[in-house]
Amino acid sequence: MARLATAVLSVKPLVEGIAAPVRVVPVARTAVASPVDRSPGQWRALRALLDRVARRAGVDGLLLSGGEGFDDLRVFERVVSERLALADVLDSVGVVPVDRLGEVDRVVTDALADTFEAYCRKETVTSPDGVPLNVYAAGEGEETVVLVPACGMPAALAENWVRFFTRDRRVLTWESRGLFGAAGHSAEHDTDIHAQAADLFAVMDHHDVRDAHVIGLCGGAAIALVAAAGQPSRMRSLSLWHGAYGFAEDYPKTSHQQGLIELMTAAARSRSAAQAVHAAFCQAILTSTPADVAHLVLYPYASPELLYRYCRLNLGITGAPVEPYLARVEPPTLVVTSRDDDIAHPVGSQRVADGLPHGQLRVEPHGDHISLFTADDSLLRVAEDFMARHPRPAPI
Incomplete structure (x- = not known):
């Protein structure tokens, strides 16, 4: 969650520059991967988690897409997908119980507190x-x-x-x-x-x-x-x-x-x-x-x-x-x-x-x-x- 939070915040300038919904698909940090065939519940959980982290990071416009492969994305959507590396959390996201989401929020808050944006006075x-x-x-x-x-x-x-x-x-x-x-x-x-x-x-x-x-x-x-x-x-x-x-x-x-x-x-x-x-x-x-x-x-x-x-x-x-x-x-x-x-x-x-x-x-x-x-x-x-x-x- 900490890695995902800092990754989401790091793509904020690029997402704002694109000025349109930015589709992302799950890829791994080590290799590009097409969207994995998971249960609808797992996809809903991943989408909800991404939305939750993005809101806390102040990043608007990220859209988890289950219908496209990596090669179907535009150039900058590929860059964002590779940076987020959502495949690394896809297997575990579905097991986060609702009563632990507050803990997720604390992890995200702590991670964002150590980013460049928090380190500097803007x-x-x-x-x-x-x-x-x-x-x-x-x-x-x-x-x-x-x-x-x-x-x-x-x-x-x-x-x-x-x-x-x-x-x-x-x-x-x-x-x-x-x-x-x-x-x-x-x-x-x-x-x-x-x-x-x-x-x-x-x-x-x-x-x-x-x-x-x-x-x-x-x-x-x-x-x-x-x-x-x-x-x-x-x-x-x-x-x-x-x-x-x-x-x-x-x-x-x-x-x-x-x-x-x-x-x-x-x-x-x-x-x-x-x-x-x-x-x-x-x-x-x-x-x-x-x-x-x-x-x-x-x-x-x-x-x-x-x-x-x-x-x-x-x-x-x-x-x-x-x-x-x-x-x-x-x-x-x-x-x-x-x-x-x-x-x-x-x-x-x-x-x-x-x-x-x-x-x-x-x-x-x-x-x-x-x-x-x-x-x-x-x-x-x-x-x-x-x-x-x-x-x-x-x-x-």
């Missing part, structure tokens, strides 16, 4: 141009770490980073403008890199943070870099991880990077264009996404509308050449990439490090955008050690 902060942002804060300490997120990704994708640094620091992060809880909010707001950099300072100002250690992940690295060029005094240190940068002239790109840019350029033209390439986009990204993070990474592809908004934001980042900003980035900066990053070519990080006044390049043997979010403590200590060399000055 608020809505308004950007300078009026766009609402989901902002997350956790931890306490004299120093603050601001995580600039990968474009379009749910904040929970950076949970490892948040929990690691909150051991002795305060951590702030947010979710990209116009994508999360944006129902009724126009998509025609600014999507350029300067508007996204301004969001960083809106988050800091809301929490009365004068200066911070800033960590940019993936597309967030370019946002952090532009922000540092504009207000360098507000950053104790800057670290840029597997950045996706734009340059005025052509530079080597991975095949994944090239294909993604082409699809994004097409989808960003209009909503009808996004609708036309949506299926191809989903197939391209699904084949390169590990199952353990698919329920989070695939969020901005859940619908043509989200894809349209996401591609406009991403092109606002990758379409902005970073060369004019590099010389103005005064804070000490760690630039991290790897030799085999097949998503963002490491040459981009090399160019950025070379152009920074106080840049330091670190090339790991392995790693990419996806592995970055499941980083173990040894990798996170690289960021921590760099910050420790640039502490906040003691008050006079």
Whole structure:
């Protein structure tokens, strides 16, 4: 029940992004399985249990389906079904007596209390141009770490980073403008890199943070870099991880990077264009996404509308050449990439490090955008050690 509760909560952004009833079928964590032929009573019990857990987790739209096989589901329904792994509870769910349901509720409540959503304090902060942002804060300490997120990704994708640094620091992060809880909010707001950099300072100002250690992940690295060029005094240190940068002239790109840019350029033209390439986009990204993070990474592809908004934001980042900003980035900066990053070519990080006044390049043997979010403590200590060399000055 605890595993099911955390799994249900983890698919909430994707379910909300699909914005329609999401059919799920019982599959096992170890292998995909078609719906098992069980008694009607057992199916009713499983459906009631899923509904009960989903209500407590605040997740609407999950529909247990007994009429389809796994291959009959849509792409995102398969991702949700694999994440929930209902086959693992199908055999035992029918034996839970009614008078034990209160105990099930307690198990679910305890499990939800240890999730990312409960660990962080979530608020809505308004950007300078009026766009609402989901902002997350956790931890306490004299120093603050601001995580600039990968474009379009749910904040929970950076949970490892948040929990690691909150051991002795305060951590702030947010979710990209116009994508999360944006129902009724126009998509025609600014999507350029300067508007996204301004969001960083809106988050800091809301929490009365004068200066911070800033960590940019993936597309967030370019946002952090532009922000540092504009207000360098507000950053104790800057670290840029597997950045996706734009340059005025052509530079080597991975095949994944090239294909993604082409699809994004097409989808960003209009909503009808996004609708036309949506299926191809989903197939391209699904084949390169590990199952353990698919329920989070695939969020901005859940619908043509989200894809349209996401591609406009991403092109606002990758379409902005970073060369004019590099010389103005005064804070000490760690630039991290790897030799085999097949998503963002490491040459981009090399160019950025070379152009920074106080840049330091670190090339790991392995790693990419996806592995970055499941980083173990040894990798996170690289960021921590760099910050420790640039502490906040003691008050006079």
